[in-house]
Amino acid sequence: MRAISRTNLADDAVEAIRSDILGKRWAVGEKLPNEAALSAMLSVSRGTVREAVRVLVSQGYLETRQGSGTYVRATSDAGRPLTMARRASLRDQFEARLALDVEAARLTAVRKSPETVAELRRLLAERGSYDGGDQAGFIERDLAFHKAVIAASGNRAMIEIYDFFSASIADTIAATLGKDIPEPDMQAHADIVDAIETGDPDRADAAVRRFMGPVLAALDRMILS
Protein backbone atom coordinates (compact mmCIF):
# COMPACT_ATOMS: atom_id res chain seq x y z
CA MET A 1 0.00 0.00 0.00
CA ARG A 2 1.32 3.41 -0.86
CA ALA A 3 0.20 6.92 -1.55
CA ILE A 4 -1.56 7.50 -4.85
CA SER A 5 1.20 9.78 -6.05
CA ARG A 6 4.52 9.37 -4.34
CA THR A 7 6.25 11.89 -6.56
CA ASN A 8 4.67 13.76 -9.36
CA LEU A 9 4.75 17.51 -9.29
CA ALA A 10 3.83 17.82 -12.96
CA ASP A 11 0.55 15.93 -12.51
CA ASP A 12 -0.24 18.06 -9.50
CA ALA A 13 0.43 21.09 -11.67
CA VAL A 14 -1.88 19.74 -14.37
CA GLU A 15 -4.71 19.35 -11.87
CA ALA A 16 -4.08 22.72 -10.28
CA ILE A 17 -4.24 24.50 -13.64
CA ARG A 18 -7.15 22.43 -14.91
CA SER A 19 -9.03 23.19 -11.75
CA ASP A 20 -8.52 26.91 -12.28
CA ILE A 21 -9.64 26.59 -15.89
CA LEU A 22 -12.83 24.72 -14.98
CA GLY A 23 -13.37 27.21 -12.17
CA LYS A 24 -13.49 29.95 -14.81
CA ARG A 25 -10.49 31.76 -13.39
CA TRP A 26 -9.74 32.77 -16.98
CA ALA A 27 -12.31 33.21 -19.76
CA VAL A 28 -12.09 31.44 -23.08
CA GLY A 29 -9.46 33.17 -25.17
CA GLU A 30 -7.90 34.80 -22.18
CA LYS A 31 -4.18 34.60 -21.61
CA LEU A 32 -2.64 32.72 -18.73
CA PRO A 33 0.30 34.12 -16.77
CA ASN A 34 3.58 33.37 -18.50
CA GLU A 35 5.62 30.30 -17.72
CA ALA A 36 7.85 32.06 -15.21
CA ALA A 37 4.82 33.38 -13.30
CA LEU A 38 3.05 30.01 -13.30
CA SER A 39 6.30 28.46 -12.15
CA ALA A 40 6.39 30.85 -9.20
CA MET A 41 2.68 30.48 -8.44
CA LEU A 42 2.86 26.70 -8.34
CA SER A 43 6.32 26.58 -6.78
CA VAL A 44 7.69 24.30 -9.46
CA SER A 45 10.29 24.81 -12.14
CA ARG A 46 9.52 26.14 -15.59
CA GLY A 47 10.19 22.73 -17.09
CA THR A 48 7.52 21.18 -14.90
CA VAL A 49 5.08 23.92 -15.85
CA ARG A 50 5.79 23.21 -19.50
CA GLU A 51 5.07 19.50 -19.06
CA ALA A 52 1.77 20.33 -17.37
CA VAL A 53 0.76 22.88 -19.98
CA ARG A 54 1.55 20.50 -22.81
CA VAL A 55 -0.73 17.86 -21.31
CA LEU A 56 -3.55 20.38 -21.08
CA VAL A 57 -2.89 21.45 -24.66
CA SER A 58 -3.10 17.83 -25.78
CA GLN A 59 -6.43 17.58 -23.97
CA GLY A 60 -7.82 20.65 -25.66
CA TYR A 61 -8.02 22.95 -22.66
CA LEU A 62 -5.16 25.24 -23.63
CA GLU A 63 -3.39 26.54 -26.68
CA THR A 64 0.11 27.96 -26.81
CA ARG A 65 1.30 30.56 -29.28
CA GLN A 66 5.02 30.96 -29.49
CA GLY A 67 6.11 34.47 -28.76
CA SER A 68 2.66 35.41 -27.52
CA GLY A 69 1.50 33.33 -24.61
CA THR A 70 -0.73 30.50 -23.45
CA TYR A 71 -4.48 30.87 -23.95
CA VAL A 72 -7.60 29.12 -22.70
CA ARG A 73 -9.45 27.21 -25.41
CA ALA A 74 -12.24 25.61 -23.32
CA THR A 75 -13.48 26.22 -19.77
CA SER A 76 -15.65 23.12 -19.52
CA ASP A 77 -15.17 19.45 -20.10
CA ALA A 78 -18.47 19.09 -21.93
CA GLY A 79 -16.70 18.05 -25.07
CA ARG A 80 -14.30 16.04 -22.99
CA PRO A 81 -13.30 12.88 -24.76
CA LEU A 82 -14.44 9.68 -23.16
CA THR A 83 -11.63 7.71 -21.60
CA MET A 84 -12.74 5.80 -18.49
CA ALA A 85 -10.04 3.12 -18.83
CA ARG A 86 -8.71 2.55 -15.36
CA ARG A 87 -11.86 3.48 -13.55
CA ALA A 88 -14.14 0.88 -15.03
CA SER A 89 -13.63 -2.75 -14.20
CA LEU A 90 -13.33 -5.40 -16.85
CA ARG A 91 -16.72 -6.77 -15.81
CA ASP A 92 -18.33 -3.38 -16.24
CA GLN A 93 -16.80 -3.09 -19.66
CA PHE A 94 -18.11 -6.49 -20.69
CA GLU A 95 -21.57 -5.61 -19.46
CA ALA A 96 -21.55 -2.44 -21.49
CA ARG A 97 -20.28 -4.40 -24.46
CA LEU A 98 -23.13 -6.84 -24.02
CA ALA A 99 -25.59 -3.98 -24.20
CA LEU A 100 -24.18 -3.04 -27.59
CA ASP A 101 -23.94 -6.65 -28.77
CA VAL A 102 -27.58 -7.29 -27.99
CA GLU A 103 -28.94 -4.15 -29.58
CA ALA A 104 -26.74 -4.48 -32.64
CA ALA A 105 -27.86 -8.07 -33.16
CA ARG A 106 -31.48 -6.93 -32.98
CA LEU A 107 -30.91 -4.16 -35.49
CA THR A 108 -28.92 -6.38 -37.80
CA ALA A 109 -31.66 -9.00 -37.72
CA VAL A 110 -34.13 -6.40 -38.93
CA ARG A 111 -31.86 -4.72 -41.46
CA LYS A 112 -29.95 -7.75 -42.70
CA SER A 113 -29.32 -8.67 -46.32
CA PRO A 114 -28.37 -12.13 -47.63
CA GLU A 115 -24.86 -10.79 -48.23
CA THR A 116 -24.59 -9.74 -44.61
CA VAL A 117 -25.47 -13.19 -43.37
CA ALA A 118 -23.01 -14.81 -45.78
CA GLU A 119 -20.24 -12.50 -44.63
CA LEU A 120 -20.95 -13.28 -40.99
CA ARG A 121 -20.84 -17.02 -41.68
CA ARG A 122 -17.54 -16.58 -43.48
CA LEU A 123 -16.03 -14.67 -40.55
CA LEU A 124 -17.28 -17.23 -38.07
CA ALA A 125 -15.68 -20.05 -40.04
CA GLU A 126 -12.43 -18.11 -40.25
CA ARG A 127 -12.49 -17.56 -36.54
CA GLY A 128 -12.70 -21.30 -35.92
CA SER A 129 -12.75 -22.95 -32.53
CA TYR A 130 -10.32 -22.51 -29.69
CA ASP A 131 -7.43 -24.96 -30.03
CA GLY A 132 -5.94 -24.43 -26.60
CA GLY A 133 -3.18 -22.19 -27.87
CA ASP A 134 -2.81 -18.44 -27.74
CA GLN A 135 -5.89 -17.33 -25.83
CA ALA A 136 -5.45 -13.60 -26.24
CA GLY A 137 -5.13 -14.06 -29.97
CA PHE A 138 -8.27 -16.15 -30.12
CA ILE A 139 -10.25 -13.62 -28.16
CA GLU A 140 -9.05 -10.99 -30.57
CA ARG A 141 -10.32 -13.05 -33.52
CA ASP A 142 -13.55 -13.59 -31.66
CA LEU A 143 -13.93 -9.86 -31.19
CA ALA A 144 -13.54 -9.42 -34.93
CA PHE A 145 -16.66 -11.50 -35.50
CA HIS A 146 -18.71 -9.55 -33.03
CA LYS A 147 -17.41 -6.33 -34.46
CA ALA A 148 -18.74 -7.46 -37.82
CA VAL A 149 -22.18 -7.92 -36.31
CA ILE A 150 -22.02 -4.39 -34.94
CA ALA A 151 -20.83 -3.08 -38.28
CA ALA A 152 -23.72 -4.84 -40.02
CA SER A 153 -26.14 -2.91 -37.84
CA GLY A 154 -25.04 0.19 -39.71
CA ASN A 155 -25.06 2.26 -36.54
CA ARG A 156 -21.96 4.44 -36.52
CA ALA A 157 -22.24 5.43 -32.90
CA MET A 158 -22.26 1.81 -31.78
CA ILE A 159 -19.40 0.94 -34.11
CA GLU A 160 -17.21 3.59 -32.59
CA ILE A 161 -18.06 2.72 -29.03
CA TYR A 162 -17.46 -0.93 -29.78
CA ASP A 163 -14.03 -0.18 -31.21
CA PHE A 164 -13.35 1.76 -28.08
CA PHE A 165 -14.23 -1.22 -25.90
CA SER A 166 -12.65 -3.85 -28.08
CA ALA A 167 -9.24 -2.27 -27.89
CA SER A 168 -9.57 -1.64 -24.19
CA ILE A 169 -10.74 -5.16 -23.43
CA ALA A 170 -8.12 -6.81 -25.64
CA ASP A 171 -5.39 -4.87 -23.90
CA THR A 172 -6.71 -5.71 -20.47
CA ILE A 173 -6.85 -9.40 -21.29
CA ALA A 174 -3.40 -9.34 -22.82
CA ALA A 175 -2.01 -7.58 -19.78
CA THR A 176 -3.71 -9.63 -17.09
CA LEU A 177 -3.51 -12.91 -19.00
CA GLY A 178 -6.92 -14.12 -17.89
CA LYS A 179 -6.38 -17.85 -17.80
CA ASP A 180 -9.85 -18.95 -16.97
CA ILE A 181 -12.10 -17.19 -19.40
CA PRO A 182 -14.12 -19.91 -21.09
CA GLU A 183 -14.06 -20.55 -24.78
CA PRO A 184 -16.89 -18.61 -26.34
CA ASP A 185 -19.17 -21.40 -27.49
CA MET A 186 -19.15 -22.05 -31.23
CA GLN A 187 -22.75 -23.19 -31.31
CA ALA A 188 -23.89 -20.05 -29.51
CA HIS A 189 -22.17 -17.99 -32.17
CA ALA A 190 -23.76 -19.92 -34.98
CA ASP A 191 -27.09 -19.38 -33.24
CA ILE A 192 -26.56 -15.64 -33.42
CA VAL A 193 -26.09 -15.77 -37.16
CA ASP A 194 -29.06 -18.10 -37.57
CA ALA A 195 -31.24 -15.80 -35.53
CA ILE A 196 -30.17 -12.82 -37.57
CA GLU A 197 -31.01 -14.76 -40.71
CA THR A 198 -34.55 -15.39 -39.51
CA GLY A 199 -34.95 -11.65 -39.00
CA ASP A 200 -36.34 -12.14 -35.51
CA PRO A 201 -34.79 -9.55 -33.17
CA ASP A 202 -35.91 -11.39 -30.03
CA ARG A 203 -34.17 -14.57 -31.13
CA ALA A 204 -31.01 -12.61 -31.92
CA ASP A 205 -31.22 -10.94 -28.54
CA ALA A 206 -31.50 -14.25 -26.74
CA ALA A 207 -28.68 -15.83 -28.73
CA VAL A 208 -26.27 -13.07 -27.77
CA ARG A 209 -27.19 -13.29 -24.10
CA ARG A 210 -26.72 -17.04 -24.13
CA PHE A 211 -23.17 -16.55 -25.37
CA MET A 212 -22.19 -13.82 -22.97
CA GLY A 213 -23.49 -15.43 -19.79
CA PRO A 214 -20.59 -17.82 -19.20
CA VAL A 215 -18.03 -15.11 -19.86
CA LEU A 216 -19.54 -12.81 -17.25
CA ALA A 217 -19.75 -15.67 -14.78
CA ALA A 218 -16.07 -16.42 -15.35
CA LEU A 219 -15.19 -12.78 -14.78
CA ASP A 220 -17.05 -12.85 -11.48
CA ARG A 221 -15.00 -15.86 -10.40
CA MET A 222 -11.81 -14.02 -11.34
CA ILE A 223 -12.84 -10.97 -9.36
CA LEU A 224 -13.75 -13.03 -6.31
CA SER A 225 -10.55 -15.06 -6.33
Add this chain to the structure above:
Amino acid sequence: MRAISRTNLADDAVEAIRSDILGKRWAVGEKLPNEAALSAMLSVSRGTVREAVRVLVSQGYLETRQGSGTYVRATSDAGRPLTMARRASLRDQFEARLALDVEAARLTAVRKSPETVAELRRLLAERGSYDGGDQAGFIERDLAFHKAVIAASGNRAMIEIYDFFSASIADTIAATLGKDIPEPDMQAHADIVDAIETGDPDRADAAVRRFMGPVLAALDRMILS
Protein backbone atom coordinates in the same frame (compact mmCIF):
# COMPACT_ATOMS: atom_id res chain seq x y z
CA MET B 1 -2.36 29.83 -44.82
CA ARG B 2 0.56 28.30 -43.06
CA ALA B 3 2.16 24.98 -42.29
CA ILE B 4 0.31 22.82 -39.82
CA SER B 5 3.14 22.99 -37.33
CA ARG B 6 5.60 25.79 -37.80
CA THR B 7 7.58 24.85 -34.72
CA ASN B 8 6.81 22.00 -32.46
CA LEU B 9 9.42 19.35 -31.88
CA ALA B 10 7.61 17.96 -28.86
CA ASP B 11 4.45 17.17 -30.83
CA ASP B 12 6.56 15.58 -33.52
CA ALA B 13 8.18 13.50 -30.81
CA VAL B 14 4.76 12.48 -29.47
CA GLU B 15 3.71 11.27 -32.90
CA ALA B 16 6.99 9.50 -33.55
CA ILE B 17 6.78 7.59 -30.29
CA ARG B 18 3.05 6.92 -30.60
CA SER B 19 3.62 5.59 -34.08
CA ASP B 20 6.24 3.15 -32.81
CA ILE B 21 3.91 2.06 -30.02
CA LEU B 22 1.00 1.42 -32.37
CA GLY B 23 3.42 -0.32 -34.72
CA LYS B 24 4.15 -2.78 -31.93
CA ARG B 25 7.81 -1.84 -31.77
CA TRP B 26 7.56 -2.63 -28.07
CA ALA B 27 5.14 -5.11 -26.49
CA VAL B 28 2.78 -4.24 -23.66
CA GLY B 29 4.79 -4.06 -20.47
CA GLU B 30 8.05 -3.70 -22.31
CA LYS B 31 10.49 -0.95 -21.42
CA LEU B 32 11.33 1.91 -23.74
CA PRO B 33 14.88 3.20 -24.13
CA ASN B 34 15.76 5.66 -21.40
CA GLU B 35 15.26 9.37 -21.78
CA ALA B 36 18.83 10.02 -22.89
CA ALA B 37 18.59 7.36 -25.60
CA LEU B 38 15.21 8.60 -26.85
CA SER B 39 16.65 12.07 -26.85
CA ALA B 40 19.48 10.91 -29.11
CA MET B 41 17.20 8.80 -31.33
CA LEU B 42 14.81 11.67 -31.96
CA SER B 43 17.50 14.33 -32.03
CA VAL B 44 15.77 16.47 -29.43
CA SER B 45 16.67 17.42 -25.91
CA ARG B 46 15.76 15.38 -22.89
CA GLY B 47 13.29 18.05 -21.82
CA THR B 48 11.42 17.70 -25.07
CA VAL B 49 11.37 13.93 -24.72
CA ARG B 50 9.91 14.32 -21.26
CA GLU B 51 7.13 16.59 -22.54
CA ALA B 52 6.29 14.02 -25.22
CA VAL B 53 6.36 11.10 -22.83
CA ARG B 54 4.13 12.90 -20.35
CA VAL B 55 1.51 13.50 -23.02
CA LEU B 56 1.55 9.81 -23.93
CA VAL B 57 1.27 8.92 -20.26
CA SER B 58 -1.74 11.21 -19.91
CA GLN B 59 -3.29 9.44 -22.89
CA GLY B 60 -2.74 6.00 -21.40
CA TYR B 61 -0.15 4.70 -23.82
CA LEU B 62 2.82 4.81 -21.46
CA GLU B 63 3.61 4.57 -17.79
CA THR B 64 6.73 5.88 -16.08
CA ARG B 65 8.25 4.39 -12.97
CA GLN B 66 10.77 6.54 -11.25
CA GLY B 67 14.09 4.82 -10.92
CA SER B 68 13.04 2.04 -13.24
CA GLY B 69 12.05 3.27 -16.68
CA THR B 70 9.19 4.03 -19.05
CA TYR B 71 6.88 1.17 -20.00
CA VAL B 72 4.21 0.53 -22.61
CA ARG B 73 0.74 0.23 -21.18
CA ALA B 74 -1.28 -0.16 -24.39
CA THR B 75 -0.28 -0.85 -27.97
CA SER B 76 -3.65 0.03 -29.42
CA ASP B 77 -5.84 3.07 -29.53
CA ALA B 78 -7.54 1.85 -26.38
CA GLY B 79 -6.95 5.08 -24.56
CA ARG B 80 -7.78 7.06 -27.63
CA PRO B 81 -10.47 9.50 -26.71
CA LEU B 82 -13.87 8.62 -28.08
CA THR B 83 -15.40 11.52 -29.90
CA MET B 84 -17.75 10.52 -32.76
CA ALA B 85 -20.22 13.39 -32.31
CA ARG B 86 -20.56 14.88 -35.74
CA ARG B 87 -20.22 11.61 -37.60
CA ALA B 88 -23.09 9.79 -35.97
CA SER B 89 -26.67 10.80 -36.63
CA LEU B 90 -29.09 11.64 -33.87
CA ARG B 91 -30.98 8.43 -34.63
CA ASP B 92 -27.82 6.38 -34.27
CA GLN B 93 -27.11 8.05 -30.97
CA PHE B 94 -30.59 7.30 -29.70
CA GLU B 95 -30.28 3.68 -30.74
CA ALA B 96 -27.00 3.36 -28.90
CA ARG B 97 -28.57 5.08 -25.92
CA LEU B 98 -31.42 2.60 -26.03
CA ALA B 99 -28.91 -0.25 -25.84
CA LEU B 100 -27.58 1.21 -22.61
CA ASP B 101 -31.04 2.04 -21.26
CA VAL B 102 -32.22 -1.50 -21.75
CA GLU B 103 -29.23 -3.20 -20.26
CA ALA B 104 -29.05 -0.81 -17.33
CA ALA B 105 -32.72 -1.38 -16.57
CA ARG B 106 -32.12 -5.13 -16.58
CA LEU B 107 -29.15 -4.82 -14.25
CA THR B 108 -30.92 -2.41 -11.96
CA ALA B 109 -33.90 -4.75 -11.72
CA VAL B 110 -31.59 -7.50 -10.50
CA ARG B 111 -29.46 -5.35 -8.21
CA LYS B 112 -32.10 -2.94 -6.93
CA SER B 113 -32.77 -1.99 -3.36
CA PRO B 114 -35.96 -0.47 -1.93
CA GLU B 115 -34.10 2.84 -1.60
CA THR B 116 -33.22 2.73 -5.29
CA VAL B 117 -36.84 2.31 -6.28
CA ALA B 118 -37.96 5.09 -3.97
CA GLU B 119 -35.34 7.44 -5.41
CA LEU B 120 -36.43 6.66 -8.95
CA ARG B 121 -40.07 7.36 -8.09
CA ARG B 122 -39.06 10.64 -6.53
CA LEU B 123 -37.13 11.67 -9.65
CA LEU B 124 -39.99 10.67 -11.90
CA ALA B 125 -42.43 12.77 -9.90
CA GLU B 126 -40.04 15.70 -10.01
CA ARG B 127 -39.72 15.33 -13.74
CA GLY B 128 -43.49 15.64 -14.16
CA SER B 129 -45.33 15.64 -17.45
CA TYR B 130 -44.72 17.78 -20.44
CA ASP B 131 -46.71 21.01 -20.19
CA GLY B 132 -46.16 22.19 -23.74
CA GLY B 133 -43.47 24.64 -22.82
CA ASP B 134 -39.71 24.45 -23.19
CA GLN B 135 -39.20 21.12 -24.90
CA ALA B 136 -35.42 21.02 -24.72
CA GLY B 137 -35.60 21.65 -21.01
CA PHE B 138 -38.12 18.89 -20.52
CA ILE B 139 -36.02 16.42 -22.46
CA GLU B 140 -33.10 17.38 -20.28
CA ARG B 141 -35.11 16.62 -17.15
CA ASP B 142 -36.24 13.40 -18.74
CA LEU B 143 -32.63 12.47 -19.36
CA ALA B 144 -31.93 13.02 -15.68
CA PHE B 145 -34.40 10.30 -14.79
CA HIS B 146 -32.89 7.83 -17.22
CA LYS B 147 -29.44 8.74 -16.02
CA ALA B 148 -30.53 7.79 -12.54
CA VAL B 149 -31.56 4.36 -13.80
CA ILE B 150 -28.14 3.94 -15.36
CA ALA B 151 -26.46 5.12 -12.18
CA ALA B 152 -28.50 2.62 -10.18
CA SER B 153 -27.07 -0.18 -12.28
CA GLY B 154 -23.74 0.54 -10.65
CA ASN B 155 -21.89 0.05 -13.92
CA ARG B 156 -19.29 2.78 -14.23
CA ALA B 157 -18.58 2.18 -17.88
CA MET B 158 -22.23 2.64 -18.79
CA ILE B 159 -22.54 5.69 -16.62
CA GLU B 160 -19.68 7.38 -18.40
CA ILE B 161 -20.89 6.50 -21.86
CA TYR B 162 -24.36 7.68 -20.95
CA ASP B 163 -23.01 11.01 -19.77
CA PHE B 164 -21.18 11.21 -23.03
CA PHE B 165 -24.40 10.67 -24.98
CA SER B 166 -26.52 12.87 -22.80
CA ALA B 167 -24.33 15.85 -23.47
CA SER B 168 -24.13 15.06 -27.14
CA ILE B 169 -27.85 14.49 -27.54
CA ALA B 170 -28.79 17.53 -25.50
CA ASP B 171 -26.48 19.59 -27.68
CA THR B 172 -27.98 18.24 -30.88
CA ILE B 173 -31.53 18.83 -29.72
CA ALA B 174 -30.72 22.32 -28.56
CA ALA B 175 -29.08 23.06 -31.89
CA THR B 176 -31.70 21.57 -34.16
CA LEU B 177 -34.64 22.39 -31.92
CA GLY B 178 -36.58 19.25 -32.83
CA LYS B 179 -40.17 20.39 -32.81
CA ASP B 180 -41.90 17.10 -33.26
CA ILE B 181 -40.35 14.73 -30.80
CA PRO B 182 -43.25 13.26 -28.85
CA GLU B 183 -43.61 13.60 -25.14
CA PRO B 184 -42.01 10.57 -23.53
CA ASP B 185 -45.01 8.83 -22.07
CA MET B 186 -45.42 9.14 -18.32
CA GLN B 187 -47.06 5.77 -17.94
CA ALA B 188 -44.24 4.07 -19.83
CA HIS B 189 -41.78 5.62 -17.41
CA ALA B 190 -43.75 4.48 -14.41
CA ASP B 191 -43.79 1.02 -15.95
CA ILE B 192 -40.01 1.02 -16.00
CA VAL B 193 -39.84 1.71 -12.28
CA ASP B 194 -42.55 -0.86 -11.57
CA ALA B 195 -40.70 -3.47 -13.58
CA ILE B 196 -37.46 -2.72 -11.76
CA GLU B 197 -39.32 -3.09 -8.48
CA THR B 198 -40.51 -6.57 -9.41
CA GLY B 199 -36.90 -7.51 -10.10
CA ASP B 200 -37.79 -9.04 -13.45
CA PRO B 201 -35.17 -8.01 -16.04
CA ASP B 202 -37.34 -9.02 -18.99
CA ARG B 203 -40.17 -6.78 -17.84
CA ALA B 204 -37.72 -3.91 -17.35
CA ASP B 205 -36.31 -4.55 -20.80
CA ALA B 206 -39.75 -4.45 -22.42
CA ALA B 207 -40.78 -1.33 -20.52
CA VAL B 208 -37.77 0.60 -21.76
CA ARG B 209 -38.35 -0.48 -25.35
CA ARG B 210 -41.99 0.54 -25.14
CA PHE B 211 -40.94 4.02 -24.15
CA MET B 212 -38.26 4.46 -26.78
CA GLY B 213 -40.23 3.23 -29.76
CA PRO B 214 -42.25 6.41 -30.41
CA VAL B 215 -39.16 8.58 -30.07
CA LEU B 216 -37.27 6.61 -32.70
CA ALA B 217 -40.28 6.67 -34.99
CA ALA B 218 -40.47 10.45 -34.62
CA LEU B 219 -36.79 10.76 -35.43
CA ASP B 220 -37.32 8.76 -38.62
CA ARG B 221 -40.07 11.17 -39.65
CA MET B 222 -37.72 14.10 -39.01
CA ILE B 223 -35.01 12.54 -41.11
CA LEU B 224 -37.39 11.85 -43.97
CA SER B 225 -38.91 15.30 -43.95
Add this chain to the structure above:
DNA sequence: ACTCATAAAGTCATCAGATGACTTTATGAG
Protein backbone atom coordinates in the same frame (compact mmCIF):
# COMPACT_ATOMS: atom_id res chain seq x y z
C1' DA C 1 -0.87 64.40 -36.99
C1' DC C 2 -0.21 60.19 -39.50
C1' DT C 3 2.25 56.18 -41.57
C1' DC C 4 5.23 52.73 -41.33
C1' DA C 5 9.73 50.62 -41.01
C1' DT C 6 12.57 49.38 -37.16
C1' DA C 7 13.96 48.51 -32.50
C1' DA C 8 12.85 46.77 -28.08
C1' DA C 9 10.47 43.93 -24.92
C1' DG C 10 7.80 39.89 -23.82
C1' DT C 11 7.02 35.00 -24.29
C1' DC C 12 7.25 30.31 -25.82
C1' DA C 13 10.62 26.58 -27.76
C1' DT C 14 14.54 24.16 -26.96
C1' DC C 15 18.88 22.89 -25.23
C1' DA C 16 22.55 21.62 -21.71
C1' DG C 17 24.16 20.42 -17.26
C1' DA C 18 23.52 19.13 -12.51
C1' DT C 19 21.34 17.13 -8.34
C1' DG C 20 17.99 14.28 -5.90
C1' DA C 21 15.03 10.17 -5.37
C1' DC C 22 13.89 5.74 -6.37
C1' DT C 23 14.58 1.01 -8.39
C1' DT C 24 17.25 -2.68 -9.95
C1' DT C 25 21.33 -5.26 -10.05
C1' DA C 26 25.80 -6.67 -8.44
C1' DT C 27 28.63 -7.80 -4.57
C1' DG C 28 30.41 -10.15 -0.68
C1' DA C 29 30.26 -11.55 4.13
C1' DG C 30 28.24 -14.93 6.92
Add this chain to the structure above:
DNA sequence: CTCATAAAGTCATCTGATGACTTTATGAGT
Protein backbone atom coordinates in the same frame (compact mmCIF):
# COMPACT_ATOMS: atom_id res chain seq x y z
C1' DC D 1 22.75 -20.20 -0.29
C1' DT D 2 20.84 -16.02 2.09
C1' DC D 3 20.62 -11.48 2.70
C1' DA D 4 22.25 -6.90 3.90
C1' DT D 5 24.75 -3.40 1.43
C1' DA D 6 26.94 -1.00 -2.32
C1' DA D 7 26.82 0.33 -6.99
C1' DA D 8 24.67 1.39 -11.23
C1' DG D 9 20.72 2.80 -13.89
C1' DT D 10 16.75 5.79 -14.54
C1' DC D 11 13.19 9.11 -13.86
C1' DA D 12 12.02 13.74 -11.34
C1' DT D 13 13.18 18.24 -10.92
C1' DC D 14 15.79 22.46 -10.90
C1' DT D 15 18.67 26.15 -12.91
C1' DG D 16 20.49 28.91 -16.49
C1' DA D 17 21.02 30.12 -21.22
C1' DT D 18 19.97 30.79 -26.24
C1' DG D 19 16.90 30.99 -30.26
C1' DA D 20 12.46 32.08 -32.55
C1' DC D 21 8.38 34.39 -32.82
C1' DT D 22 4.92 38.00 -31.50
C1' DT D 23 3.57 42.27 -29.65
C1' DT D 24 4.47 46.86 -28.42
C1' DA D 25 7.12 51.08 -28.41
C1' DT D 26 9.79 54.31 -31.00
C1' DG D 27 10.80 57.86 -34.18
C1' DA D 28 11.97 59.47 -38.77
C1' DG D 29 9.74 60.96 -42.80
C1' DT D 30 5.70 62.79 -44.86
